[in-house]
Amino acid sequence: MNTTSTAGRTARPGPRTPAARARWAWLVLGTAAHLLAVGGRWDIAAAAWIFPVLLLRFARTGRVWSGALWLWAANIAAAVFWLAESAMLSPATLGGAVALAALLTLPFLLDRLLVGRLRPWAALLVFPTAVAGAEFLITLLSPFGTAYGSLAVTQYGVLPLLQLVSVTGSYGIGFLIAWSAAVANLAWERASWRAARRAVSTCAAVLLAVVLAGGARLAFFPADGPTVRIAGVTADSAVLRAQKAAYAQVTGGPAELVNHPPASLGPAMRAVLDNLLAATRREAAAGAKIVVWPERGVRTPAADEPAVIAAAREEARRSRIYLEIGIGVHTAQAPAYGRNETLLIDPRGTVRWTYQKAHPIPGSETYVPGDGRVPVAATPYGRLANVICYDADFPGMMRVPADIMLVPSHDWREYGRAHTRKAALRAVEAGYALFRQDAEGVTAAFDNQGHVLADTDYFTTDRQATVAYVPMHGTTTVYDRIGDTFAWLCLAAVAALLVAGAAARRRPSDRGSRADEPSQPAAQLR
Template sequence: MANISFATGRWKYLWLVAGVALGLFGMSGEWAIPIAGWLFSIALMRFTRGSSVLGGFVWVAVAAAVAAAVFVAAAGSSGVLPILFGCAILNVLLCVPFLIDRLMFQRGNPILATLVFPAARVAIEFLVAVVSPFGTVFGPLAGTQSANLPLLQLVSVTGVYGISFLMAWLAPVANAVMEHRWQWLSVRTITISYVSVLMLVLLGGGLRLATASDAPNLVRIAGISVSRSAEERMHEINNFHTPEVLPEQKPVLRRAFAVLNEDLFTRSRVEAEGGAKVVAWSETAAVVLEEDYPEFLRTARELARDTQIYLDMGIAVIRDGQQQPRSRDIAVLVAPDGQVLSTYDKAHPVPGMESLRPGDGIAPVSTTPYGRLTNVICFDADFPETLRTRADIMFVPANDWKGIEHTHSANAVFRAVENGYSLVRQTSNGIAITVDPYGVGLARTNYFSTGQQTMVVSVPTRGTWTVYGVVGDLFAWLCVAGLAGAVVLVVFRQIRQRG
């Protein structure tokens, strides 16, 4: 212990401040700075290891709750209490690995001791994603790394949690170096172990990218969101703010919705005539009363037949009167022969913002000349298990809002690499993206900075095999099991010593 140097006095609190400041930029948000995601845990751990067990955890937990409030406010959701409280609780839970590290970092083998914190971080991230209604949108450290292509390839094996593990592992390694006053002989093995693993991951990712075969076949896809001019005309017609649809409102609502739907049908025909073989709409791009849905679908089928396209439509179906829930959020895929190949209901409504009857979460896969096509809807892409399917092209119709557009589009990139398919995310009020099975960006449009709400892109018609697609979240479960085993081992040793 005499050779160990911990942060004390005012320096300890400077580490806390540095950790909180870096943490604001290290979260997967609109202010995200990728390097900050690697660094903030180092500072917070320096603080907790120099503090009492309970005192250090409380300070870090309070800071995390405040950071969550800032994050939610920046995302424009501060008025949605379920999101605000949910994010605060999640951020506090994500501080538990610091408590576990504080209790265990001086016990056992020094190298294995550095693995406790990253295993705990992954275990908490994973369990939160499985249990909470927020999925991975607010939790994983890896969220800031979607543009780091060599590192990104790791998720094809471990899922998003492999990157979180590497990022979290840096904190105990860096703290060990500082605690031993930068004495190389004392930390040589720990440092070399970490650097070696990180270099292998980066080299392996680079090799995977370098050896990726060129796509033999491409399909032209046009992603369409309703034009802003059509939305403005619709709002001029529709002034209703009642909680349910009243009979006397229906004629006006039909005229308002027709403005949106005609805009979509007209522009879809234009893109088909321009060479698009698949046209994909954003989430709830079309809006239709439930009783009018059969006629709407007939028009869509005729369009697909006339233009010989696959038409993937995001549709809001408004139900009558006081029926609960009041709407359906669906994606419908129509083939060039007019056949409806699939109808998918959104499986994960946004907590506190959407009242929908969730679908079964099984992404429908349709075999076509352009590969196996499938789709989910918007927030579903933040739940890895929902998007774990064998397909070639995944469509994610989405509708975001100013303040979360970068976060949400970046999160979808991980799903493409995990499962080895191209991903087309056409969105309103956000950033539309298309990436290939390796996470390489093929197209990108910003709803807020362009007057043309269309993304046209050539997409590979064949995906690639991934380990993650076979084993799923095995790596995360191993971290859960490893952490549980380490805790049991420490407790057992304590009992033996006292006995």
């Protein structure tokens, strides 16, 4: 209902107060949509745009702290669902999920506390800057990187939108999704198009501009030019099953692997090595110039590692290829009792780098981390670089001057495809092609715009080989030059909005409400 002010002007419509039953429906539906936007194998891109709208509506129309607890529970449910669908649920990962859920609840809490104290344009920025800032903090402070908590990974197949990460990093997509949610809530709160038209029009124009610019990048600046044939090989499933059976006989854990009788494990290990060497020879004969083995493609005691490397060097010389090998080395040193490393061998048999994994998986791997320096080698096929599997979930270390990034990996059935899709973002961010050779997962090659050049699911074939013609020259992106500037600006904006909100009185429409009462949020834009 409209009322007349003392100045003789008609006041704009106030926010509609929802029934309690509707609020709980928003929470339930928002949580359900959130389960389908967690960076897992059952993601739906549209769900990432829907759930923040519903959960923000729930947050804005109830008590502050009880609402925050319910939203924390919703975020915990989403995190646990991701762990369950990815077959990673354990006490250690559950504790991490609870902590990450708390961080991802903060944007809703900040919005609820500040939206009634700021001018309309500033109020609309609280939620998006806080979401982008929270995603960035996860990559800085947590051991999970972008494995969980990044909305950008849910948009993997939307290539025009995905091009934004070449400017802002993955945080720009999180910002846009959260900004859309804030604007949608403004339109929801106000019964008048006049009250919300400026905010809706601005947000729609920016989204359209981003998608059009991304489409133009795909159409007018394709990743063309000369290509190189790259083959990724994994040992045949039969020999891998035999190796697993041999390892299953070791009952004392990693500490016992070095001392276990060679007659038990040795033949199975050698069979895997021979199989990989034969596959390498086959793919080189077919025209591959670069061959990639998966993470820990060969497993060996430290005493036998020189022999493994010598065999790979000989194969690279004989086939005249660049050969990237992944080795899992068993040692007697606690607590890791091993190393996880890769080596690049050139056509002369020279080892160009030895790299150790910088980010062991929390709660799963005990390897001593490497120094995180990503190796880069100049070759006739462009500048090659290398990280191992989970390292690619950390955007900061992936900004390197390379043309082709090699990512030997080792996943599992429930998580392989989702994890490989996440790696595609690194290619778009940094402007290089990316070849991810995944044992027990999905191997894929991407160009620097995120197009899939080839992919193979380990579980659909007995012979493991993936061949792709990969662009030899990358490009320099804005994100490559400015790094995480956008994310830092979002954190700075959150700090400024907090100061402004603390210093401001509540707007006249909000006076009389208490911190634990339903808010009267987001007045319409003038």
